[in-house]
Amino acid sequence: MINSNVTVELQKLEKLLNKVGDLVITNSMMSQSIDNLPYSEEKKNLLEKINIFQRHIVELQEYATDIRMIKFESMYGIYNDIILELMPKNKSIKLEILGGNTKVDKSLIEQLDSSIKTLITNSVLYGIEETQERINKNKPIESTIKIIAQQLNGQISFSIENDGKGLNKEEITEDYILENQEDSQLKGIEKIKEIIERLNGNIEIQSELIDGFSFTMTLPLTHSILEGLNIKIGNNIFILPTSSIVESIQPTNEMIKLVGDGSTPLLMLRDEFIPIIKLHEHFHIESKNQILEDGILIIVKSGIQKAALFIDEFLQQQQIVVKAIETNFRKVDSVAGATVRGDGSIGIIIDVKSILEK
Template structure:
């Protein structure tokens, strides 16, 4: 392949993946009894765009499958073939085959095991069963060809009906000068070179049965070219560009280094007299302001909606239910909640395992649910929302819940030290142990004891926390708490035994100096609490939690931070409050080892290393034996 063509391969693969994702979503939401014409058009256009574009690069296997696929879709949307439930299964399987072929071409690893011919045969059978006839193999264009590469090549049949535009064109060189007929480009127009110079335009209707103009609101969001082919002003063109993740990561790293440099300059300025070096302090203040704005702008580039993860689960639920003979409704909330791309990448596998387990082990068969007084269709709910400086993802089902007896019995079989008196919260955590599974038989869905182990490992690797609540006969509720970002945070620098630590600002409610009337001892316990505005809070000493060798200072007269973590408040005593600072997070586990109560490290302005506290873990550390301080 020539260099001039190969440079567009990356864009082709990205666009094709987007088309396949859109195709799957539309198929899963399609009403078989009364299919939405626009949804059918969208499905057709996705297949049509991939066919034209893949033919441009000589990917004949992709082209052959999508050609038969779009023939079937065209007959369905035109009413020549009635939509059936079997078709949805075959169309989804065809989509999976296209995704495999796309991956094989992308990574240049041909895979002869991909069932190309079998898929084409299944699609053709659906056409033949309804009395339809597929177009001759190898035909690259038909009357609706306006989306793929060179779709307007010389010799293509031309029509005069204008095409209603629905979305922006994303193809390369979409605005090349060309003699254009009276056309408004249809829908997505993702193909490359749609308007190649000198090519006569094929202007065919997306929906021939409904030749009504788009409403005014829709017309305002149409393609860049209006009726008559006149180019729209440059200001109306799409302002988005594709940028590789590597470049964004490099930019974030550079911003992180800038933040460290700014902190170093601020540290050096402490020896200067502000009255004599007023302009220097003004410049440093402006630098801090600009650095913060730059950091926020760069971090926003890396933020993605969690729908990137959520959108794959309707298909997972459908396929899993088909294998198990169960009926499940998936309810999604908060899909637009944004979090760091790095967090999203680590979240996909855990959520996949949790959803699959909820259906496999939690949701009962329809007959069992009806016998238990439940509706035949079970419900799995997924939601995401912000809470403080974290993202909370909740997954719940209305199934039979976890079996305490089976979990304890399995734990004993594996030699774990468990007792019947263990609280439920500790029993539920046993399912995260490596190799632990209560499945009676190994299947392709469960039974090997690796799923939930992967869940905990991936969640903890990004500083997250996972909790489980379950009630027999009512279902299971799983809560995952994740950091908003893995790069930069605002923190309060505190000192304990002449060592600096960072407390994320999002956890801090207030700070105060303890007086004697604030402190109360608990009878029968060495623990202490403080009373703040008629509320009693546990008092923890960072000295004790981190096992410092030096004796902690007395509580009376000491400084405490009132912190709120996972819905609970507590007081944390420290030696000194140094000040607020923006810090760059460095992974401690990758560069050293994991330490309980510590979520990462950062480089301070004087070049020293400060540890970032894992506030969520501090109450748990205190409960494991680190004494509080009275």
């Protein structure tokens, strides 16, 4: 029987994906040029053809991306074998993978392989308590190591968590990490940090003394095409990923509630209080509207967190190619990446997750 598999160099797939991205940008330029034409039957026909062309580009991008992607759940066996091999007889540990359907670039998994394995090893050897200690703490005898993969706003994150021993928040400092590299959950962290920074990513450590330890690696997607909504704040236009948007409203006075000293507004929507974030204040730019009732509130969500973003107005929705800013500049707070607009200008993509976490 003839083998149906073929071997393709990763570099060739890289070039293919780059060309797909160029097609998206070119399509955006053509679409904008057609929009600027006076209305006619010819313009209507051209817009219909552009929409068909865009659908073909989306399919092509999905096919090209799928070639070099794997479902993260396929790594379960490899990571579980590490646990079984290292687990002492006086410990009971199970592995859970959340977000297993998340598709991950094979080359990215290869670059993160040693980091994920180091964090699993640290959890097994130093993080998870022995069975008797867990009984004394009224914890389940069987402990859990979770690996969580999720993709959002042109970024992908991997979190390795365990329900074992944690650290005091005061201990999670750069000096403490440097001084405690041996026989602890922080073993090898500096090496992991170097790898993540080389990939233009960042790390986050969360820990409670009793509740366990969590290590998250967040990296920009090198090839990502997503739907974005153009929003206007003063004279500035930003892009908000539609995957983060729940709904948009123009609030009435009755919907706005002030708390504390009266300077902190909340949106009351269907018996739910949602914090309001004024993006012009967040980005330190001028806004056309200062009164909430005169502008638009876009409700966004990241994980379990939700907020209402105050803007002047929203414009058209479009498909965009996400480019990592860190590659040629540096990481910018609250920015997930950038894109080239149809008129050739640069569009800034808002990082909803980082804004909501502040």
